[in-house]
Amino acid sequence: MKAMPPYIPKHEEMVILSGIAEIVLGIGLIFKQTQALAAWGIILLLIAVFPANIYMATSGKFKKIPQPLLWLRLPLQIILIWWAYLYTK
Template identity: 55%
Template sequence: MDVKTILQYVLALFMVVAGVNHFLKPRMYMRIMPPSLPRPRELVLVSGVAEVLLGIFLLVPATTRLAAWGLVALFVAVFPANLYMAQHPEHFRKIPRALLWLRLPLQAVLILWALWYT
């Protein structure tokens, strides 16, 4: 198995675990959502479903490309939450400020990672 395929499985597993976590700890995800977004609980649950499905579909050859594009869209869609966290560190005192800012370029890494499978 080559490195690209191994990393595809890693990304898929990461997404499925993260998606399931939306259902196990929805309040944690609701806290990071900008207050301007409506229906935070519903958005958390929908994004959790999307993460699980896209992670699974990333491993299905017939749906890999579509899932990868879906992940790109998802990573772009959650960027405002990461930006909100960085701009409002007082709401996230348990997380070091530097980590809040490092989440922003991490989104670019995740987007590039997903683009590898398009």
Template identity: 55%
Template sequence: MFYSKFLLSFLLILAGILHFVKPQFFMKIMPDYIPLHLQMVYISGIVEILCGTLLLFPETQKLGAYLCIVLFIAVFPANIEMAKKFYQIHHKYFWLTVLRLPLQIVLIWWAYQFRK
């Protein structure tokens, strides 16, 4: 479990950085009903980096775990939107987008393990 925390932190920080490096990718999967797509991509990137950083330290790990759970729930609509869009255009990697949906549940469970 010890190394697991660092793996999740690394993945969150990397994903957060990618929000700034490749914002167009994330803007494409934003549901239409969410306003200010670019700003929301940047905000979610900051939150992902913050989550990953908070998990690294014992003093902030519990807060980081709960923030991760909120984040994973908040980005779930974007993953549904991505699956929907990939299905509509018959994208060859549609099946990967469908796999992301149960992965979100696994990520919530994974983050929940660090709340102690």
């Protein structure tokens, strides 16, 4: 919950909701019938959590994590979106 930017309301609820979405969408990738829809959902989820990654990299509050790793997460997010996109076809 510490990774949530302060402007996002209801941190605990959002973390729970995103965790449920990750599980459901991950299961959706297993089945051919739901794979494309699940992949689009994962793309949307990755876009939705991107502000938290930016916040972690720029807030200065995450000193235990090496700064280069925090910044590396940003382009990694783009790679994960591309990877999920491969499952939309």
